[in-house]
Amino acid sequence: MSAKVFAAKTMNKQKAGNFFTRYSHWILLSPFLLLFLTLIILPIICAIGLSFTDFNGMETPDITWLDNYIRILSKDSVFMQKILPNTIIYAVLVGPGGFILAFIMAWLLSQLDDLPRTILAVVLYLPSMTAGVTVSTVWAVIFSGDRTGYLNSLLLRLNLIQSPITWLQNEDTLMPIMIIVALWSSMGIGFLSILSGIMNVNKELYEAARLDGVKNRVQEALYVTVPSIRPQLLFGAVMAVVNAFNSAGLGVQLSGSNPTPGYAGSIIVNHIDDFGFIRYEMGYAAALSVVLLLIISLASKIAYKLFGDD
Numbered sequence: 566m567s568a569k570v571f572a573a574k575t576m577n578k579q580k581a582g583n584f585f586t587r588y589s590h591w592i593l594l595s596p597f598l599l600l601f602l603t604l605i606i607l608p609i610i611c612a613i614g615l616s617f618t619d620f621n622g623m624e625t626p627d628i629t630w631l632d633n634y635i636r637i638l639s640k641d642s643v644f645m646q647k648i649l650p651n652t653i654i655y656a657v658l659v660g661p662g663g664f665i666l667a668f669i670m671a672w673l674l675s676q677l678d679d680l681p682r683t684i685l686a687v688v689l690y691l692p693s694m695t696a697g698v699t700v701s702t703v704w705a706v707i708f709s710g711d712r713t714g715y716l717n718s719l720l721l722r723l724n725l726i727q728s729p730i731t732w733l734q735n736e737d738t739l740m741p742i743m744i745i746v747a748l749w750s751s752m753g754i755g756f757l758s759i760l761s762g763i764m765n766v767n768k769e770l771y772e773a774a775r776l777d778g779v780k781n782r783v784q785e786a787l788y789v790t791v792p793s794i795r796p797q798l799l800f801g802a803v804m805a806v807v808n809a810f811n812s813a814g815l816g817v818q819l820s821g822s823n824p825t826p827g828y829a830g831s832i833i834v835n836h837i838d839d840f841g842f843i844r845y846e847m848g849y850a851a852a853l854s855v856v857l858l859l860i861i862s863l864a865s866k867i868a869y870k871l872f873g874d875d
Contacts, residue, residue, distance in 0.1 A: 762797030
């Protein structure tokens with residue numbers, strides 16, 4: 566092998582090595598970026614484009630521009646009178662409510678010894694691992710509308726009611742039951758993250774706080790624990806928002822119908838399913854999904870403002 570050929574091969578190897586060194590981070594990120602673009606960005610772009618059309622899933626979409634959004638704001642009385650208020654009530658109580666509950670439970674468990682803390686953490690975490698259909702089946706037995714339902718049976722035995730109550734078909738009780746079930750199953754990854762953060766707070770911070778005048782555990786939680794676990798709180802807040810909308814199918818699963826009786830348990834996710842997969846008004850369902858995306862984005866921005874880095 567001549568010196569020129571050897572030098573050329575060496576130079577090519579160096580160039581290849583320099584290329585992989587310079588762009589190694591993009592090479593490592595490429596599988597994630599490909600999946601993110603395919604499964605997240607592309608569907609969002611398609612949904613936004615479809616929201617400006619009239620599309621039934623079979624024929625060619627007809628462009629209607631802003632008609633779907635005008636319909637949401639001015640013509641869909643069910644959305645404005647039932648769906649949007651239900652969504653706000655459910656999201657506020659299950660999202661922030663679940664987050665606050667997760668923090669309180671994690672803080673209380675952090676005060677226990679290792680063995681009882683581990684057992685109780687597993688007990689609280691298990692409902693979040695249960696599939697939605699299974700959760701709704703368990704609670705459907707409790708709130709069954711006949712005499713065999715656990716709650717009706719108990720109330721009848723105590724003579725508190727004279728006849729069974731159709732809890733899951735009643736417009737006044739369906740939403741509270743949905744919120745109870747959602748909160749019961751809200752102790753998921755966010756809860757474990759907060760618990761882990763609390764357990765890893767430097768103990769010297771608590772000692773310094775006592776010297777500065779902190780007198781009880783509540784003040785410790787407010788002035789030491791919360792500032793020390795802001796990343797875990799941010800993660801928990803985002804997961805609480807995600808959980809609030811992931812559990813949106815509870816109303817349909819519990820009542821057995823979509824829309825739910827009198828739209829009492831229907832929120833925007835159920836409204837999207839109704840128009841997209843029952844009525845096949847895909848364009849209108851896409852516009853509703855864009856509205857939902859904006860709501861979730863706003864909730865996430867609020868969480869970042871509260872717990873993100875300044």
